[in-house]
Amino acid sequence: xGSALDIxxxxxPPRAAFLDYPLGHTTGKPHQPELQREIMxxxxxxxxxxxxxxxxxxLPFRWDDEDWKRTAMSEGDARTPRHDTPQYQTxxxxxxxxxxxxxxxxxxxxxx
Amino acid sequence: xxxxxxxxxxxxxxxxAKLGYKAYQWVNNPExxxxxxxxxxxSQCKLGLVASGGIYATGQVAFHFKDDTSFRTxxxxxxxxxxxxxxxxxxxxxxxxxxxxxxPIDTLRRxxxxxxxxxxxxxxxxxxxxxxxSRKVVDDLAPxxxxxxxxxxxxxxxxxxx
Numbered sequence: 001x002g003s004a005l006d007i008x009x010x011x012x013p014p015r016a017a018f019l020d021y022p023l024g025h026t027t028g029k030p031h032q033p034e035l036q037r038e039i040m041x042x043x044x045x046x047x048x049x050x051x052x053x054x055x056x057x058x059l060p061f062r063w064d065d066e067d068w069k070r071t072a073m074s075e076g077d078a079r080t081p082r083h084d085t086p087q088y089q090t091x092x093x094x095x096x097x098x099x100x101x102x103x104x105x106x107x108x109x110x111x112x
Numbered sequence: 113x114x115x116x117x118x119x120x121x122x123x124x125x126x127x128x129a130k131l132g133y134k135a136y137q138w139v140n141n142p143e144x145x146x147x148x149x150x151x152x153x154x155s156q157c158k159l160g161l162v163a164s165g166g167i168y169a170t171g172q173v174a175f176h177f178k179d180d181t182s183f184r185t186x187x188x189x190x191x192x193x194x195x196x197x198x199x200x201x202x203x204x205x206x207x208x209x210x211x212x213x214x215x216p217i218d219t220l221r222r223x224x225x226x227x228x229x230x231x232x233x234x235x236x237x238x239x240x241x242x243x244x245x246s247r248k249v250v251d252d253l254a255p256x257x258x259x260x261x262x263x264x265x266x267x268x269x270x271x272x273x274x
Binding site for chain 1: 114115117118119120121122123124127138139140141142143144145146147148149150153154163165168170171172173174175176177178180196197198200201202203204205206207208209210212213214215216218219220222223228229268270271272273274
């Protein structure tokens with residue numbers, strides 16, 4: 001499944017379903033389980049209905065209005081700098097992950 | 113009147129040119145993709161999934177943003193409220209409210225209950241798709257994921273990029 005049609009075409013997977021939603025919503029809108037289910041059923045249906053390699057099934061769902069298309073990816077590079085350290089969603093996640101790492105090392109060597 | 117799909121490749125290429133960056137070498141696979149017809153009805157298939165939206169479960173190490181080619185193994189019994197995201201190239205607001213928009217775990221569990229899909233693999237896989245080097249994906253990440261799917265003996269794999 002994909003929400004960037006040109007990138008999907010360039011990648012050229014054996015079979016695909018395209019959902020014309022803003023990036024970050026490849027499988028639906030948040031907290032709309034009925035819509036998410038319908039999108040998934042129609043996408044999965046491509047496993048049987050698509051019979052030509054590289055074919056893309058165009059899903060019929062639309063975002064409420066299409067204003068998002070004007071600004072999508074057109075406002076410079078506003079992305080986060082490329083850190084090479086884990087980027088936790090919450091501080092609590094960091095604490096948990098670091099606690100797990102401590103538990104899982106069989107012989108923990110701490111250099112002074 | 114619906115508008116045409118966004119041309120991401122052109123827009124990103126224009127942005128890079130404006131910012132004075134080197135042109136990005138986009139992946140382009142013009143050859144006919146390998147084809148295997150479905151061997152049995154979806155209602156009898158075991159489904160695997162890989163998603164590139166930077167999803168991890170709390171307790172796991174989050175992704176970093178510098179060509180991170182690692183992946184996380186997410187048990188399909190995971191609690192949805194334990195799912196998190198770490199990604200630099202899309203707006204994560206909705207994904208953090210409801211991970212199902214980039215990692216359709218509840219949707220797929222429901223479709224198994226309804227009999228649309230036979231079963232889910234024991235684990236799904238996730239990575240952070242903002243990897244600049246497509247070579248690292250082709251030579252390193254993709255083969256490791258393929259090995260996982262072969263070991264998991266799945267019949268179909270759903271790819272959920274962002």
